Amino acid sequence: MYMPKRAPIAAPSSPVDDAPGDMADGAADEVVTAVLTASRLLVAVSARSLASAEDTLTLPQFRMLVVLDSRGAMNISRLGEHLDVIPSTAMRMVDRLAAADMVDRKPNPTNRREIFISLTDAGRRVVHEATERRRAEIARIVGTMSPDQRAGLVATLQAFTEAGGEPLAHGPRTDVGW
Amino acid sequence: MYMPKRAPIAAPSSPVDDAPGDMADGAADEVVTAVLTASRLLVAVSARSLASAEDTLTLPQFRMLVVLDSRGAMNISRLGEHLDVIPSTAMRMVDRLAAADMVDRKPNPTNRREIFISLTDAGRRVVHEATERRRAEIARIVGTMSPDQRAGLVATLQAFTEAGGEPLAHGPRTDVGW
DNA sequence: AATCCCATATTGCATAATGCAAACATGGTG
DNA sequence: CACCATGTTTGCATTATGCAATATGGGATT
Numbered sequence: 107m108y109m110p111k112r113a114p115i116a117a118p119s120s121p122v123d124d125a126p127g128d129m130a131d132g133a134a135d136e137v138v139t140a141v142l143t144a145s146r147l148l149v150a151v152s153a154r155s156l157a158s159a160e161d162t163l164t165l166p167q168f169r170m171l172v173v174l175d176s177r178g179a180m181n182i183s184r185l186g187e188h189l190d191v192i193p194s195t196a197m198r199m200v201d202r203l204a205a206a207d208m209v210d211r212k213p214n215p216t217n218r219r220e221i222f223i224s225l226t227d228a229g230r231r232v233v234h235e236a237t238e239r240r241r242a243e244i245a246r247i248v249g250t251m252s253p254d255q256r257a258g259l260v261a262t263l264q265a266f267t268e269a270g271g272e273p274l275a276h277g278p279r280t281d282v283g284w
Numbered sequence: 285m286y287m288p289k290r291a292p293i294a295a296p297s298s299p300v301d302d303a304p305g306d307m308a309d310g311a312a313d314e315v316v317t318a319v320l321t322a323s324r325l326l327v328a329v330s331a332r333s334l335a336s337a338e339d340t341l342t343l344p345q346f347r348m349l350v351v352l353d354s355r356g357a358m359n360i361s362r363l364g365e366h367l368d369v370i371p372s373t374a375m376r377m378v379d380r381l382a383a384a385d386m387v388d389r390k391p392n393p394t395n396r397r398e399i400f401i402s403l404t405d406a407g408r409r410v411v412h413e414a415t416e417r418r419r420a421e422i423a424r425i426v427g428t429m430s431p432d433q434r435a436g437l438v439a440t441l442q443a444f445t446e447a448g449g450e451p452l453a454h455g456p457r458t459d460v461g462w
Numbered sequence: 463a464a465t466c467c468c469a470t471a472t473t474g475c476a477t478a479a480t481g482c483a484a485a486c487a488t489g490g491t492g
Numbered sequence: 493c494a495c496c497a498t499g500t501t502t503g504c505a506t507t508a509t510g511c512a513a514t515a516t517g518g519g520a521t522t
Contacts, residue, residue, distance in 0.1 A: 133434055134422040138326060140441040145323030146368070147448040148316060164478065183499060190324070195480050197501065202478080219488045219499045244312040250447040251440075256311055259440040262433055263318040269428040270325040280324070280331045280343075280480085342507065361470065373509050375472065380507080397470050397517050 137266075151247070155240040161206070161232045170199055171208060171225065171233035179224035181214070190280075208232060315444075329425070333418040339384070339410045348377055349386060349403065349411035357402035359392070386410060 149165065156163045163171070166189070173188045174180075180188075186196030200223055203209045208229035212222045225233070248256060327343065334341045341349070344367070351366045352358075358366075364374035378401055381387045386407035390400045403411070426434060 133431075134419050134426045136438050137426050137434060138330070138418075138422055140438045140445075141319070141323055141326050144441045144445045144448075145319050145326075147445055148319050148323075150368075151448070152316070166479065181499075182501095190328075191479085192481065193500070194482080194502080198479075217489080217499095221500070240316075241312050244316055247444070247447045248312045248315050251443065253311075255440055255443065256315060258436060259444065260314050260318045262429075262437040262440070263322045265429065265433065266425070266437065267318075267322045267325055269425045270322075270329070280327050344508065359470075360472095369508085370510065371471070372473080372511080376508075395470095395518080399471070 141263075141266075147247075148244070151243050152240050155243045156236050158239060159232075159235065161208075161228075161236075163232065163236055166199060167203060167208075168233065168236055170196075170203065171229055172237075174209065174223065174225045175230060175233050179212075179222045181220040181222055183220075185223055203229070319441075319444075325425075326422070329421050330418050333421045334414050336417060337410075337413065339386075339406075341410065341414055344377060345381060345386075346411065346414055348374075348381065349407055350415075352387065352401065352403045353408060353411050357390075357400045359398040359400055361398075363401055381407070 152165055152168075156165060156168050169189055170185065173185065177188065182196050182200060183193045185200070186193045189196060191199075200209060200211070204211060207226055210224050210226050212224060214220045214222050251259070330343055330346075334343060334346050347367055348363065351363065355366065360374050360378060361371045363378070364371045367374060369377075378387060378389070382389060385404055388402050388404050390402060392398045392400050429437070
């Protein structure tokens with residue numbers, strides 16, 4: 107297997123003045139790089155653990171199953187909202203997961219417009235197993251951090267996400283890239 | 285534009301015993317969720333700022349241009365390593381960026397095997413402009429954090445990434461999903 | 463020199479995810 | 493009923509990606 111070294115992606119250093127009276131120029135880049143580099147590691151580890159079984163899942167698929175597992179059955183539009191994708195995207199994902207017998211489509215008798223998507227038994231089993239596999243992998247990494255570090259990391263990241271505030275808008279594709 | 289609310293993706297709560305004498309069960313999930321949620325925000329913001337111009341870029345394309353800008357011309361295999369993708373993937377990305385006149389292919393006279401990829405003037409301009417746009421967007425978010433928080437976040441994330449250690453292996457696709 | 467192996471680039475193949483637009487059905491409201 | 497909002501579905505186009513196979517060139521060994 108191809109095993110390249112990891113290289114942090116720094117933003118091009120531009121000799122531009124700092125933003126007017128706000129913060130040092132490099133601060134934003136630094137945070138972006140740190141977060142995205144960490145997330146690439148996490149995504150790689152997750153993808154590996156999700157793929158290391160009989161029923162392999164992609165990360166988006168895993169996310170969909172997790173949503174269904176934790177929030178219960180719902181229609182495609184709602185499902186898409188939870189995943190921050192438009193309905194047609196959720197649609198195709200459901201197509202594939204249904205083909206793999208992980209989810210079911212059940213028309214809602216009282217509202218013939220909508221279709222409820224629910225986990226099959228197989229889907230539930232798979233998502234639980236995948237979760238365990240991933241948990242084990244991640245624990246190996248997180249285990250090297252002190253509880254203080256862990257707590258601080260989570261708290262700060264949540265603050266950061268909170269600061270972002272704005273709901274994830276659509277338009278530019280975000281599957282493609284980090 | 286579709287504007288769904290952001291929902292943190294929690295791992296399915298499984299009533300399983302904690303890993304034998306290591307750490308609380310939820311710790312790994314908590315960190316994963318925090319990092320991936322933050323990164324989704326960041327990716328969305330980045331994608332938006334990269335797309336908000338005449339010459340739009342995807343995030344992977346932006347990363348490629350940044351590598352070329354900061355490390356100079358190199359062959360396709362090397363380029364792929366910097367981006368953690370196999371050569372054929374780097375190949376197609378170069379195809380597209382070359383079609384958009386952002387990069388050049390120049391055969392190496394002294395080694396007819398390899399082709400050197402370099403930024404065109406347009407490519408350099410675009411990557412610098414894109415960087416500025418993104419920097420401005422991110423600064424708005426990062427600006428709400430105290431310098432202490434920022435520093436702590438970066439330090440902790442770097443520690444985390446360090447702890448991950450292992451180079452990003454290939455196999456399961458990682459474009460698909462976070 | 464002939465051989466053999468490794469590094470490179472390149473292309474065919476397949477797949478997932480994604481957004482957008484359009485078509486179509488259903489539910490409510492005025 | 494006329495209209496509009498809500499949902500599902502499909503056609504279309506694109507990007508990124510890995511894998512396998514092919515072709516070419518560099519070097520080293522015999």
